[in-house]
Amino acid sequence: MKLWLDTDPGFDDWMAWALIESMPEMQLLGVSVVAGNAPLRQTLSNALRIKSLHGWTTAVHAGSEGPLSQAQVTAQDVLGDHAMATIERPLPAASAVLASTDAVLALSEALRSNPGEITVLAIGPLTHLAQLLAQSPQAAKQIRQLVIMGGSTDRGNATPAAEFNFLADAQAAHQVFESGVDIRMFGLNVCRQVLVGHEHVARLRATGSNKAHIFADHLAAYVNIAARRQAAYMSVYDPTPVAWLANPQWFNLQPARVDIELQGRWTTGMSVCELRVPDKALPNAQVAMTAQGPEIMAWMMRQLEQVLTCHR
Ligand code: RIB
Ligand code: CA
Numbered sequence: 001m002k003l004w005l006d007t008d009p010g011f012d013d014w015m016a017w018a019l020i021e022s023m024p025e026m027q028l029l030g031v032s033v034v035a036g037n038a039p040l041r042q043t044l045s046n047a048l049r050i051k052s053l054h055g056w057t058t059a060v061h062a063g064s065e066g067p068l069s070q071a072q073v074t075a076q077d078v079l080g081d082h083a084m085a086t087i088e089r090p091l092p093a094a095s096a097v098l099a100s101t102d103a104v105l106a107l108s109e110a111l112r113s114n115p116g117e118i119t120v121l122a123i124g125p126l127t128h129l130a131q132l133l134a135q136s137p138q139a140a141k142q143i144r145q146l147v148i149m150g151g152s153t154d155r156g157n158a159t160p161a162a163e164f165n166f167l168a169d170a171q172a173a174h175q176v177f178e179s180g181v182d183i184r185m186f187g188l189n190v191c192r193q194v195l196v197g198h199e200h201v202a203r204l205r206a207t208g209s210n211k212a213h214i215f216a217d218h219l220a221a222y223v224n225i226a227a228r229r230q231a232a233y234m235s236v237y238d239p240t241p242v243a244w245l246a247n248p249q250w251f252n253l254q255p256a257r258v259d260i261e262l263q264g265r266w267t268t269g270m271s272v273c274e275l276r277v278p279d280k281a282l283p284n285a286q287v288a289m290t291a292q293g294p295e296i297m298a299w300m301m302r303q304l305e306q307v308l309t310c311h312r
Helices: 009-020 040-056 103-113 127-135 164-168 170-177 198-205 210-227 237-244 293-309
Strands: 001-007 027-033 060-062 119-122 141-151 183-186 251-260 271-274 285-291
Touching: 001 009, 001 103, 009 027, 009 040, 009 237, 027 040, 027 103, 040 210, 060 103, 060 210, 060 271, 103 119, 103 127, 103 237, 119 127, 119 237, 127 170, 127 285, 141 237, 141 271, 164 170, 170 251, 183 237, 183 251, 198 210, 198 293, 237 293
Parallel strands: 001 027, 001 119, 027 060, 119 141, 141 183, 183 285
Antiparallel strands: 251 271, 251 285
C-alpha cells in the first residue's frame, strides 16, 4: 500500500509513524509536517528527532506555519511546550535533515506520479489537504483515499463540541469534507475504544533498547494525561486509523454526511455527523463507529516491540 503521512508530532503521531514503519507492506512515500500540537518549528524538530532516533529514511517535508485563516491554537497546554512530554529521557538531537520546505508541492508531485494509488493519512490539522485541493481540484481524484484522525460523532476533546485537529483549522476541515475526496474519518468516538495504560509502557520498556526506553518514557507521559483525569487508560488517537489500514476487520464504518461548524460560539470546529443517509442527506464520508480495542492494542504492542527491538 502506497502511503503519505501528514502529521503534527505529538507523541501519538510518533506512535502512528512507528506502526507504519513496522509494516514492510506499507510503502511510505513521504511525511509532511504541519503546525498543530505545537508551532511548526517544534513539530518539525520533533519529526526530525523521531526520524533520526529510528534511522528511518522517509523524506520529511516542512509545511504550513499555521491554519488557513483563523488564529493558531495548539495542544501544548496538554502535551507540554514541546508537544512531546516525557517522564525522563527526551528525544535526542536530530541528525536527519528536511527534504523540502514545500510539503504541499511534495505531496502533489507524489500524487501526480502515482495517480489513484496513494492513501493519504492525515493525523493533524487538515491545512495541507485543504491547500492541495484548492490548488489542484483534480487531486481529489488522484488521492486513492483520505484517512483522517479527526472529528467525532459525539463529544469533543479540545472543546466540549470539537476535536483538536478540526478545531485547529476548522475552515480547512470544512473545505476537505466539501471537496468530494474519498474520506474515512476516525473520530474521538472510535479512538476512545482503543486504550493504552502503564502495563503497555512496561511491556515496551522491557524490549530493552535505548530507543525503547526513550519511547516508553514518552508513552508513560502520554498515559499520565489520563491519570490527571483520574483515569487509568488513555485513548489512542493517531495510531487507530493505522490499525484500520492493516486490520480493517476490527472496525465498523458507516456512510455519513459530515459538516464542520464554522460559526458556533460554543461549537466551532464540531463535526456534525448525520448518520441517516441517504434519507436525510447524501454521504460525504465513511465514519468509523466501532473498534475491537483489545485486539487492536495487542497488534500495536507486537508491532511496536518489533520497531523498538532493533538495537541502535
Ligand atoms: O484530538 C487528537 C488529535 O489532536 C491527535 O492527532 C493528536 O496528535 C492531536 O493532534
Ligand atoms: Ca496528531
